[in-house]
């Protein structure tokens with residue numbers, strides 16, 4: 001198993017990519033704290049992992065709240081005995097619209113959750129990663145941070161900040177043997193995607209597919225596979241990688 005004896009915290013783990021990452025991590029031998037503001041969803045994911053013989057616990061957290069982030073990391077450390085991997089995956093979308101029409105409070109929320117929360121989660125996690133001699137931080141950015149499409153300017157900007165922050169974190173934390181990498185998926189039909197485009201019609205799907213050489217959208221399994229690799233010791237010399245999981249979209 002590729003993550004045997006590793007202890008991971010995954011945020012935004014109640015559905016979509018975070019759910020798939022949590023389940024794959026557990027299947028690869030990790031103990032996983034399934035953290036989300038959706039308490040019921042997180043509990044269901046943790047229960048499914050336990051039912052499959054894996055190690056997991058659910059934790060309810062709002063990643064924009066500093067005290068709750070500290071408590072989340074503490075729950076992993078006291079429940080499982082340490083911390084090796086932090087997956088900053090919680091995120092919120094922007095409904096399709098022109099940048100000048102987006103409300104200020106929506107912009108604030110996008111940046112609070114998609115960018116600023118990493119300060120709170122990571123600051124709480126760092127002493128514990130250091131105590132284990134290093135670790136892996138995996139940030140869910142998006143291909144939107146590297147190749148923005150029209151209609152989601154503030155979301156795109158938050159993911160561009162996420163990519164930049166990943167590089168800065170990697171450069172500052174390397175000396176502590178803490179690797180920092182970003183997942184950059186293309187669109188996938190998770191609940192978040194439905195919040196962006198509304199009802200997913202044939203026309204919407206085809207518009208997205210037209211920009212993807214491999215001819216399909218991403219799946220949570222695609223993202224989870226990449227996350228397992230970045231969390232594992234196979235990736236021990238990878239840091240500062242902004243990894244497209246995009247069927248070739250970034251080539252166009």
Ligand SMILES: NC(=O)c1ccc[n+]([C@@H]2O[C@H](COP(=O)([O-])OP(=O)(O)OC[C@H]3O[C@@H](n4cnc5c(N)ncnc54)[C@H](O)[C@@H]3O)[C@@H](O)[C@H]2O)c1
Pocket residue numbers: 011012013014015016017018035036037038041061062063064089090091092093113140141142143184185186187188189190191192193
């Ligand atoms: N689905 C896509 O097309 C796509 C593409 C690229 C990147 N992403 C990114 O992937 C990540 C996961 O998204 P997803 O598509 O799996 O969507 P999702 O809606 O299935 O999952 C997002 C999760 O984040 C949680 N969350 C939101 N705000 C939170 C907060 N303040 N505190 C704690 N939890 C919070 C939600 O409850 C939800 O369970 C996000 O960062 C998203 O921006 C998604």
